[in-house]
Amino acid sequence: MLYAFRQIVGADSLSSPSLHPAALRDLNAAGSVRFGTDQDASRANLYFRPPRASNSSSKEGIELPPTSQRNRLLAHLSGVDGDPLALAGLERVKLEVRQVLEAPGVPIAAAYFVESGLVSVVGTTRPNQRIEVGMIGFEGMTGTAIVLGDDRSASEYIVQSAGEAFRISVSDLRAAMQHPARRALFLRYIHVLMAQGSQTALANGRGRLGERLARWILMWQDRIGTDGLVVTHEFLSILLGVRRSGVTVALHVLEGQSLIKATRTLIQVLNRQGLQAAASGFYGIPEAEYDRLIGPLAASESGPSFP
Structure with missing residues (x-):
């Protein structure tokens, strides 16, 4: 919901x-x-x-x-x-x-x-x-x-x-x-x-804004378990430590690649695998460590399971 x-x-x-x-x-x-x-x-x-x-x-x-x-x-x-x-x-x-x-x-x-x-x-x-x-x-x-x-x-x-x-x-x-x-x-x-x-x-220091944004969307989706994320550009700018205008531009780039659909308050994930590629390696290491040390998140019946 x-x-x-x-x-x-x-x-x-x-x-x-x-x-x-x-x-x-x-x-x-x-x-x-x-x-x-x-x-x-x-x-x-x-x-x-x-x-x-x-x-x-x-x-x-x-x-x-x-x-x-x-x-x-x-x-x-x-x-x-x-x-x-x-x-x-x-x-x-x-x-x-x-x-x-x-x-x-x-x-x-x-x-x-x-x-x-x-x-x-x-x-x-x-x-x-x-x-x-x-x-x-x-x-x-x-x-x-x-x-x-x-x-x-x-x-x-x-x-x-x-x-x-x-x-x-x-x-x-x-x-x-x-x-x-x-x-x-x-x-x-x-x-x-x-x-x-x-x-x-590492992502904050070395990643481009688009890569960091793709990583953040993936991490949020992992935990909320829905394709639709309700958030404003202003709040995203606070989380990522950048100007709001930069977030708006980065969202438009991801949208232009058909990875998401974004409005003023909603980000709809269209292509999760594409977002993983857009994150350029900044997403996945902690997730792999969780799988190795505790178990795959997908094993939970009510947890998110994405393609």
Whole structure:
């Protein structure tokens, strides 16, 4: 299902002023912090919603049979102990657009195994420079800093496409990691995420805009699972760190090659294999690492399977 752009993402989510981590920590207990821009009050504001710790007795918790789990890591874990829910303390929650799951320098309260939707990993620096450095969908999880022994992230993890996830508290995640097979799986996934970050840096530094755009469309499609991507040129320019006019030109080039059909708010994928060729090698290495270390994404019944 496609969502109207304003339902999926607000451009302010990547351009709002950053607060110093100490200020965020002080405001964390208040439950929410509003970021606003005086220059453009008419546009949507970004609300920081600190993730709540998981509570296994919460009414939100929903124990589902393994066939209801789309997340590939959870599906893989179900075979570790022969337990349909191999991790204790999981609860199913909604992911809201512009919801910040992790903020730079702020202690992480919970990790999320994404079932649907999209989480962007955003590199930030003051005063307001931001660029997407990673994507997480049904193939992965947040909270990787916890797996590596820390309690906070240097990046922002923000929901860009609404969906659902299984949430687990930090204490339950650490307890789960005592099992060697679980810990090994999480570390393999972090290796894949690091490979994605390194390839993003390579594409940003060496790739032409058209190549980077083709790569981004493929990665988004992998995680959303539809041929139609609802996004504006303005938002794409923020994600890719370029001018909006450059994105418009690059989209027109891909459209002229009959690879996509683009409007102001919609990109329709027409030729996935052609997009892979247009990415000129900047797409595929992290995906191959995932296949090698965890398993092919196409093996998931509800996951995307493209020609």
